[in-house]
Amino acid sequence: MCLSIPSKVVDIDRDEVTAIVDTMGVKRKVGIDFIADEVKKGDYVLIHIGYAMNVISEEDALDSIDTYREILELMEEEERKQTIMDGDRCDGR
Amino acid sequence: MVKLELKDLYDKFRDPATIKALAALIEKEAKRLSGPLNIMEVCGGHTHTIMKYGLKQLLPESIRFIHGPGCPVCIMPKERIDHAYILSQQENVILATLGDMIKVPGSRGSLQQARSQGADVRFVYSPLDVLKIALENPDKTVIFFAIGFETTTPMTAALLDQARKQGVKNLLFHVNHVTVPEVMKELIDSRDKHVDSYNNRIDAFIGPSHVSVIAGAKIYEPFPKKYDRSVVVSGFEPVDVMEGVLMLVKQFVEDRCDLQIQYKRSVTMEGNINAQQLIDRYFQKRELFKWRGLGNIPWSALMLRDEYAEMDAERVYADVLPIEEIEDHKLCICGDILRGMADPTECQVFGTACKPSSPMGSCMVSSEGACAAYYKYGGLM
Ligand code: SF4
Numbered sequence: 001m002c003l004s005i006p007s008k009v010v011d012i013d014r015d016e017v018t019a020i021v022d023t024m025g026v027k028r029k030v031g032i033d034f035i036a037d038e039v040k041k042g043d044y045v046l047i048h049i050g051y052a053m054n055v056i057s058e059e060d061a062l063d064s065i066d067t068y069r070e071i072l073e074l075m076e077e078e079e080r081k082q083t084i085m086d087g088d089r090c091d092g093r
Numbered sequence: 094m095v096k097l098e099l100k101d102l103y104d105k106f107r108d109p110a111t112i113k114a115l116a117a118l119i120e121k122e123a124k125r126l127s128g129p130l131n132i133m134e135v136c137g138g139h140t141h142t143i144m145k146y147g148l149k150q151l152l153p154e155s156i157r158f159i160h161g162p163g164c165p166v167c168i169m170p171k172e173r174i175d176h177a178y179i180l181s182q183q184e185n186v187i188l189a190t191l192g193d194m195i196k197v198p199g200s201r202g203s204l205q206q207a208r209s210q211g212a213d214v215r216f217v218y219s220p221l222d223v224l225k226i227a228l229e230n231p232d233k234t235v236i237f238f239a240i241g242f243e244t245t246t247p248m249t250a251a252l253l254d255q256a257r258k259q260g261v262k263n264l265l266f267h268v269n270h271v272t273v274p275e276v277m278k279e280l281i282d283s284r285d286k287h288v289d290s291y292n293n294r295i296d297a298f299i300g301p302s303h304v305s306v307i308a309g310a311k312i313y314e315p316f317p318k319k320y321d322r323s324v325v326v327s328g329f330e331p332v333d334v335m336e337g338v339l340m341l342v343k344q345f346v347e348d349r350c351d352l353q354i355q356y357k358r359s360v361t362m363e364g365n366i367n368a369q370q371l372i373d374r375y376f377q378k379r380e381l382f383k384w385r386g387l388g389n390i391p392w393s394a395l396m397l398r399d400e401y402a403e404m405d406a407e408r409v410y411a412d413v414l415p416i417e418e419i420e421d422h423k424l425c426i427c428g429d430i431l432r433g434m435a436d437p438t439e440c441q442v443f444g445t446a447c448k449p450s451s452p453m454g455s456c457m458v459s460s461e462g463a464c465a466a467y468y469k470y471g472g473l474m
């Protein structure tokens with residue numbers, strides 16, 4: 001799901017209503033029609049089929065990461081170890 | 094503020110340990126459920142995450158996923174694919190469309206076949222590319238065969254908007270944009286009518302986050318209020334889906350029926366107002382739209398506003414586009430699958446006569462389709 005990979009805005013063309021974004025090192029041109037009045041260089045945005053959908057707040061993103069960390073910390077030591085070991089077998093994407 | 098590392102951001106959401114931890118929490122909570130909990134994930138993207146990461150297997154038996162109809166390619170009836178095919182055959186026409194659409198067979202063949210027979214059919218990654226094609230081919234008529242849910246509708250509107258602003262005259266639209274809440278309502282109603290043949294009621298929905306990034310979570314407000322169905326708007330990473338499930342389980346354990354947002358990192362109640370205004374400027378609700386396998390659903394799709402009729406390929410080419418309905422292959426149970434009443438494995442030809450390389454039905458063609466997901470991740474690859 002492309003939408004979940006954040007891209008960084010590296011350049012903006014206001015006339016064309018487009019921006020150049022960097023997604024994991026890949027640069028491409030995207031439409032910014034929906035966020036034209038708020039987006040600026042250096043922002044993180046989410047892209048869906050070639051258009052930037054929204055600017056994501058660093059704070060929110062970090063917040064949710066912390067939530068998951070907390071969930072892990074809630075577990076008993078043994079359980080956590082087992083979970084992490086079992087987890088290693090999951091192939092990821 | 095701490096510097097945000099890209100890698101940090103998405104790795105966390107696929108972290109196996111976190112997924113397992115969430116599974117353990119869900120299991121604990123689920124023990125307090127009074128009966129099974131049937132959750133429909135509306136969107137094909139969620140079906141994929143569930144299959145790919147084996148989330149079903151991580152959950153207690155009392156929690157069941159019902160795969161929903163949220164794959165824009167799978168729900169496209171043959172007659173509309175035929176429209177695309179016929180349009181591609183018109184003189185001086187370039188037909189452009191997104192992704193998997195190109196492989197789906199209509200009654201006359203697929204767009205891929207049309208292309209191999211000489212039609213100028215282009216697959217684009219983004220509607221933005223269509224503008225380029227139109228600008229580069231001023232003496233051709235470029236027709237954008239637009240598909241998708243609320244997620245892709247604003248991009249079609251933005252394309253139209255830019256085309257008008259830049260004075261592009263050779264771009265037409267064949268609009269097949271459909272809307273999520275209407276089909277959810279239809280599924281609730283039709284299942285309530287069919288409780289004899291299928292006992293499982295849909296108790297709760299996982300709504301796709303990308304739809305609500307645009308339309309806002311507000312589109313689901315009637316579901317807890319009017320239809321007594323819980324909704325959690327969730328992201329697509331496995332951690333998101335698991336957290337969404339946990340939120341739903343908690344609602345049932347605590348006897349609540351609410352609309353909640355799991356994907357807080359980009360979904361709001363309001364959604365993207367600019368995108369909504371752009372959609373509203375160019376589109377109006379379509380009175381009736383036929384969904385493949387589901388039949389006609391009132392007000393479940395969009396069409397261009399009458400003011401833009403001259404850009405509407407359906408109206409401009411009305412005399413060559415048939416309107417008769419076309420039946421699906423008898424053995425294909427895509428309809429039941431889209432209705433969440435059957436699993437792909439219940440289809441007689443699943444994995445035998447019907448595979449991604451030789452699809453008989455639309456759910457096998459699109460990578461977002463339930464049959465394709467089962468085939469790919471169900472050990473049949
Ligand atoms: S396996 Fe093929 S024929 Fe069977 S329901 Fe799925 S798409 Fe239709």
